[in-house]
Amino acid sequence: xxxxxxxxxxxxxxxxxxxxxxxxxxxxxxxxxxxxxxxxxxxxxxxxxxxxxxxxxxxxxxxxxxxxxxxxxxxxxxxxxxxxxxxxxxxxxxxxxxxxxxxxxxxxxxxxxxx
Amino acid sequence: xxxxxxxxxxxxxxxxxxxxxxxxxxxxxxxxxxxxxxxxxxxxxxxxxxxxxxxxxxxxxxxxxxxxxxxxxxxxxxxxxxxxxxxxxxxxxxxxxxxxxxxxxxxxxxxx
Numbered sequence: 001x002x003x004x005x006x007x008x009x010x011x012x013x014x015x016x017x018x019x020x021x022x023x024x025x026x027x028x029x030x031x032x033x034x035x036x037x038x039x040x041x042x043x044x045x046x047x048x049x050x051x052x053x054x055x056x057x058x059x060x061x062x063x064x065x066x067x068x069x070x071x072x073x074x075x076x077x078x079x080x081x082x083x084x085x086x087x088x089x090x091x092x093x094x095x096x097x098x099x100x101x102x103x104x105x106x107x108x109x110x111x112x113x114x115x
Numbered sequence: 116x117x118x119x120x121x122x123x124x125x126x127x128x129x130x131x132x133x134x135x136x137x138x139x140x141x142x143x144x145x146x147x148x149x150x151x152x153x154x155x156x157x158x159x160x161x162x163x164x165x166x167x168x169x170x171x172x173x174x175x176x177x178x179x180x181x182x183x184x185x186x187x188x189x190x191x192x193x194x195x196x197x198x199x200x201x202x203x204x205x206x207x208x209x210x211x212x213x214x215x216x217x218x219x220x221x222x223x224x225x226x227x
Contacts, residue, residue, distance in 0.1 A: 004157075009155075032214045034215070036218075041221075042220060042221075043119075043205060043218040043219055043220040043221050044158075044205065044218040045218075046215065046217075049215060051214075090157055090158070094214035094215075096214070101146060101209060101211060101214045101216070102160065103148075103158075103160075103207075103214075103216055105157035105158045105159075106157050107155050107156060107157045108157050
């Protein structure tokens with residue numbers, strides 16, 4: 001079955017520290033992978049996506065993610081966190097199923113940033 | 116946000132009443148989706164549409180119906196709201212080629 005696991009429900013980091021949010025997926029074919037961010041009271045904004053090619057992808061707001069097929073992972077990283085990065089982060093795998101594009105989401109990781 | 120709006124943004128309703136949420140997009144996306152977001156579950160697909168008058172069920176469709184009479188509008192109806200349908204509802208839109216979905220700002224629905 002297709003699934004996405006985000007092992008960390010909550011993460012707290014200090015401003016300026018590095019960040020890594022974990023994402024593991026289960027999908028039978030080559031996955032399309034996404035990271036979305038949701039600020040409080042807001043909708044979801046796409047941070048970055050992986051479809052094919054270079055396994056290290058760059059996104060907006062200084063984020064990057066690395067696709068590792070052998071580990072079924074797509075971890076999100078940022079070298080230096082800003083207070084404005086406090087939000088909830090969702091990893092998703094995109095599948096073409098029954099004639100439509102399906103997004104399967106993880107449960108999310110809530111990031112808190114200490115000043 | 117790719118031109119996706121939702122209305123209302125907040126609604127409180129009583130158990131047993133009908134509720135309709137509206138999603139409107141301006142980018143002519145073929146596919147539209149309704150999700151609900153609950154703590155610990157991420158987003159779960161309720162229904163989706165692959166064209167005008169073409170809709171199908173997602174993974175949590177019980178108690179919900181949808182309609183799409185125009186490309187730009189996708190309506191979600193709760194025929195008789197229950198407390199278990201208290202949630203935040205997100206609309207999304209996208210196309211076949213990219214598999215990417217663009218999300219609206221959400222509607223917070225409380226059923227008392």
